[in-house]
Every structure is written in C-alpha cells, then in structure tokens.
Amino acid sequence: xxxxxxxxxxxxxxxxxxxxxxxxxxxxxxxxxxxxxxxxxxxxxxxxxxxxxxxxxxxxxxxxxxxxxxxxxxxxxxxxxxxxxxxxxxxxxxxxxxxxxxxxxxxxxxxxxxxxxxxxxxxxxxxxxxxxxxxxxxxxxxxxxxxxxxxxxxxxxxxxxxxxxxxxxxxxxxxxxxxxxxxxxxxxxxxxxxxxxxxxxxxxxxxxxxxxxxxxxxxxxxxxxxxxxxxxxxxxxxxxxxxxxxxx
Amino acid sequence: xxxxxxxxxxxxxxxxxxxxxxxxxxxxxxxxxxxxxxxxxxxxxxxxxxxxxxxxxxxxxxxxxxxxxxxxxxxxxxxxxxxxxxxxxxxxxxxxxxxxxxxxxxxxxxxxxxxxxxxxxxxxxxxxxxxxxxxxxxxxxxxxxxxxxxxxxxxxxxxxxxxxxxxxxxxxxxxxxxxxxxxxxxxxxxxxxxxxxxxxxxxxxxxxxxxxxxxxxxxxxxxxxxxxxxxxxxxxxxxxxxxxxxxxxxxxxxx
Numbered sequence: 001x002x003x004x005x006x007x008x009x010x011x012x013x014x015x016x017x018x019x020x021x022x023x024x025x026x027x028x029x030x031x032x033x034x035x036x037x038x039x040x041x042x043x044x045x046x047x048x049x050x051x052x053x054x055x056x057x058x059x060x061x062x063x064x065x066x067x068x069x070x071x072x073x074x075x076x077x078x079x080x081x082x083x084x085x086x087x088x089x090x091x092x093x094x095x096x097x098x099x100x101x102x103x104x105x106x107x108x109x110x111x112x113x114x115x116x117x118x119x120x121x122x123x124x125x126x127x128x129x130x131x132x133x134x135x136x137x138x139x140x141x142x143x144x145x146x147x148x149x150x151x152x153x154x155x156x157x158x159x160x161x162x163x164x165x166x167x168x169x170x171x172x173x174x175x176x177x178x179x180x181x182x183x184x185x186x187x188x189x190x191x192x193x194x195x196x197x198x199x200x201x202x203x204x205x206x207x208x209x210x211x212x213x214x215x216x217x218x219x220x221x222x223x224x225x226x227x228x229x230x231x232x233x234x235x236x237x238x239x240x241x242x243x244x245x246x247x248x
Numbered sequence: 249x250x251x252x253x254x255x256x257x258x259x260x261x262x263x264x265x266x267x268x269x270x271x272x273x274x275x276x277x278x279x280x281x282x283x284x285x286x287x288x289x290x291x292x293x294x295x296x297x298x299x300x301x302x303x304x305x306x307x308x309x310x311x312x313x314x315x316x317x318x319x320x321x322x323x324x325x326x327x328x329x330x331x332x333x334x335x336x337x338x339x340x341x342x343x344x345x346x347x348x349x350x351x352x353x354x355x356x357x358x359x360x361x362x363x364x365x366x367x368x369x370x371x372x373x374x375x376x377x378x379x380x381x382x383x384x385x386x387x388x389x390x391x392x393x394x395x396x397x398x399x400x401x402x403x404x405x406x407x408x409x410x411x412x413x414x415x416x417x418x419x420x421x422x423x424x425x426x427x428x429x430x431x432x433x434x435x436x437x438x439x440x441x442x443x444x445x446x447x448x449x450x451x452x453x454x455x456x457x458x459x460x461x462x463x464x465x466x467x468x469x470x471x472x473x474x475x476x477x478x479x480x481x482x483x484x485x486x487x488x489x490x491x492x493x494x495x496x497x498x499x500x501x502x503x
Contacts, residue, residue, distance in 0.1 A: 013426045020430035027437045034440060061433040064322070068426045080337050163334070163421055164266055164326050171322055172273050175315055182291040 002091060006103040009072055014107045017065040018114060024061055025115045028052045029122045045128040053115055054138050055199045063195075066108055066146045067170045070153025073100065074242060075161050083247055097158070097239040104150050105231075112142035137219060138200055144224045145198045149174065151234035158238040158245075191223035251349055255357035258344075262330055262358075267365045270323035271372060277316045278373050281307065282380035300467035303386045308468035311373050312396045313456035321452070324366050324404040325428040328411035331358055332497060334421050341502055355494045359412060363486075366408050370400035395470045396457075402479045402486075403455035407432065409489035416493040454478060 116135035156166035181193040298305030411428040457463030
C-alpha cells in the first residue's frame with residue numbers, strides 16, 4: 001500500500017521525465033548527421049553520443065528531473081492539509097521515508113537505464129552502431145550518482161518547508177559542489193567529483209577521441225561505493241529528522 | 249493601497265522567498281567569482297580558450313555563458329510557478345477568487361511582478377560585477393554587462409512565460425516544474441530540426457551569444473548593436489504565452 005501511495009505521488013513526474021529523456025535521446029540520435037556536420041572538428045559517432053548524451057544536454061536534463069523526483073513528502077502534505085491522513089497510517093515515519101526513498105531510487109535507476117536501451121536500438125536506424133556494454137556502464141554511473149542527487153533533494157524536502165525551496169537548495173548545492181570539486185584541494189581526488197563521474201571521466205583516458213573501446217574501462221567502484229554510502233546517509237538523516245519532527 | 253498595488257504585493261509575498269534566494273545565489277557566484285578569480289580562472293578558462301583580456305573571458309565563461317546563466321534560467325522558471333492551481337492544492341483558492349478583481353488581473357499582476365523580478369535578476373551581475381571589479385581593481389566593460397543583461401532579460405522572459413503556462417496547465421506543482429525543466433533542454437534540440445534550424449532560435453545561445461553574429465568568440469565580447477528584432481520577437485513570444493495562460497485561467501472551472 002505504501003509503495004502504491006508513493007507511486008501515485010510521483011507517477012506523473014516520473015512518466016513525464018521518462019518521456020522527456022526518451023525523446024531527447026531519440027533526437028540526439030536522429031540529428032547526429034546534422035550536428036556532427038556542424039562540429040568544429042570531425043568526431044566519431046561514439047564521441048558525439050558521449051558529448052550530447054552523457055556529458056551535456058541529456059545529462060543536465062537527467063539531473064534536473066532527478067531533483068524534481070526528490071521533492072514532496074510530509075512537509076508538503078502539511079501545507080496541503082493532508083499530512084494528518086498520512087501520519088494516521090499504521091506505519092512509522094521511518095518506514096514512510098524509507099519507502100519513499102526506495103521508490104525514488106528505483107525510478108532514478110529506470111531513468112538512468114533508458115538511454116542505454118534506446119541509443120543502441122535506435123542507432124542502426126541512422127546507419128550507426130552503439131553497443132549496449134558502454135551504454136550500460138554509463139547507466140550504472142548515472143543511477144548511482146543520481147541516487148545521491150535524489151537523496152539530497154529528499155533531504156532538503158524534509159528540512160525546508162517551502163514547495164520549491166528544496167529544488168532551489170538542491171540546484172545551488174550541486175552548482176557549489178561542482179565548482180568546489182574543480183578547485184585544487186579536491187581536484188586531486190577525481191572520485192569526489194560527482195558530475196565528472198557521471199560524464200564518465202574516469203572511464204576515459206583521453207576526451208579528445210572517445211571510442212567505444214575507450215568506454216569499456218572498468219567502472220570506478222570505489223567512487224560508486226562512496227556515492228551509495230552518501231545517499232544512504234542522506235536518506236538516514238532525512239528519516240531521523242522526519243521521525244523527530246512535530247506536526248502540530 | 250489601490251488594487252494593482254495590492255495584487256502586486258500579494259504576488260510579491262508569494263514569490264519573495266524564491267526571488268531573494270535566487271538573487272543571493274547569483275550574487276554569490278558574481279562576488280566569489282571576482283574575489284576568488286586567482287584560483288577559479290585556472291579551472292574555468294584554461295590558457296588559450298579566449299584571446300584578449302583574460303578577466304573578460306573568465307567573467308563571460310563563469311557568469312554570462314556558464315554557471316550563473318544556467319542558474320538564472322532555472323531560477324526564473326521556479327519564480328513563475330505557483331498561482332491559482334497551487335492555491336487550489338493548498339485550499340486557499342476560494343479566498344483569492346473571492347477578491348473583487350478579475351482573474352485576468354490576478355494572473356497579469358503575477359506575470360508583471362515576475363517579469364520585474366526577471367529584470368532585476370538580469371541586471372544583478374551588472375551591479376555586482378561593477379562594484380566588485382572596481383574593488384578588486386579589475387574591469388569588465390559596462391556596455392557589455394548592460395547588453396548581456398538585456399539578452400538575459402528577454403531570454404528569461406520566455407522561460408518565465410513557459411513555466412507560467414506550465415503552472416497554469418498542470419494541477420501538481422511538481423509536474424509543472426518537471427515540464428518547465430524538460431522544456432529548457434528539449435527546446436534547443438527541437439530547433440535543430442528543419443525548417444527551424446535556419447533561424448537563430450536557441451534561447452540559450454541568444455542569451456550567451458554563442459554562435460551568434462553579434463558575439464566575437466575570440467575576445468568573448470559582444471560586437472555591434474543588440475539584435476533588436478530578435479529580442480522583440482522573443483518578448484512577443486513571452487507575451488503570447490502569458491496571454492494563453494491568462495485565457496486558460498479565465499475559462500477554467502476551479503470547482
């Protein structure tokens with residue numbers, strides 16, 4: 001029942017997000033000839049997909065959509081006058097937060113998987129090939145890093161009462177983090193750079209020529225484990241705050 | 249207090265938190281950008297990216313084409329959210345609709361205040377960069393900042409209008425936010441399709457000058473007169489979208 005509740009609350013957002021991501025990936029593939037023809041220097045199809053999907057436009061969209069998926073929760077329900085119904089359910093607040101987080105993480109993982117399913121399937125339509133293996137590697141990176149972003153938005157939605165405050169705080173925190181991660185003290189630890197990890201920076205030795213072979217490097221498991229831990233801590237902190245909150 | 253002032257005050261009370269946070273974030277980027285330039289310049293504008301004055305290239309890459317512009321785009325859309333659909337969700341709609349003013353005026357005032365806030369955010373870098381640059385004994389041309397401010401305002405007005413329309417169409421506030429976010433990324437791709445690809449329709453590029461005839465990529469400076477016709481078209485588009493939002497609000501049954 002709780003799962004169904006969480007799905008009903010985020011289902012429309014998730015469906016629109018999935019449709020937007022699929023549409024964007026489809027456009028990237030279908031427009032490849034035109035865009036590559038206007039590139040400053042010739043680039044391979046793999047490089048084009050990396051720069052359009054995994055490094056720029058589609059990644060930006062994914063990050064923003066994941067933030068929106070993390071919004072909502074009991075504080076918003078209180079503003080709408082429905083928190084009382086949720087709190088009267090025979091489940092603990094910890095469980096409410098945990099199920100909401102689990103549903104969100106599942107949705108993030110599915111969103112991360114969509115480009116990996118669509119791009120290899122659609123590439124033959126434009127006379128190109130893109131294998132599933134590198135696409136799934138990026139999906140793992142996106143899903144794992146996406147969970148941190150989702151957990152951050154969820155945490156802010158538990159702490160900040162305004163409907164849009166959590167979204168603004170999440171965007172601001174990500175921007176600040178991406179700038180900080182580029183500065184010399186942190187730049188020495190590439191595993192700490194969330195966005196660069198999503199770009200696949202640790203998979204690519206050289207970004208000047210991205211080939212499918214170059215994308216088949218081992219995944220940065222240490223960084224992925226760290227992100228999973230951070231996401232878990234953020235969800236735990238959100239659960240603890242929610243459990244101790246007074247809803248008069 | 250007359251009706252217009254009262255409605256503007258209502259709209260201000262509803263959006264001031266978002267506006268002030270947006271202004272604070274933009275201000276933080278500009279201020280830290282200037283005072284921490286020694287460290288940030290090496291990261292943001294590696295040697296050889298732009299010819300000419302390195303500080304000019306750096307401010308362009310950080311503010312007018314980089315982090316600050318991305319933040320500005322997101323914030324103007326968040327500013328447009330809310331309105332009657334959200335009030336329905338919060339069960340305060342009855343009070344607003346009981347006010348002795350038409351729905352057209354309600355939405356118009358919300359849009360007017362929002363556009364004022366977009367204008368203020370557009371001009372914020374001009375004010376802060378002027379002050380901070382003089383304090384840090386560096387300089388960025390005032391005319392460039394004014395021109396970029398104009399480009400930001402017109403681009404921001406379109407994004408604001410799109411989000412306002414989304415907030416009018418969708419009952420759930422997060423759905424409107426999702427649609428607005430999707431639009432910012434989806435739209436630049438859509439204009440690559442023929443016959444749209446023949447025209448300079450990418451608002452992100454118009455705002456930052458990228459691939460535009462009025463921008464010199466080597467010096468990171470705007471050249472010549474602002475693209476008045478293009479800006480007028482964008483403002484007209486924003487006006488049409490706001491008009492559609494007003495019409496939808498007028499006809500909607502909020503029972």
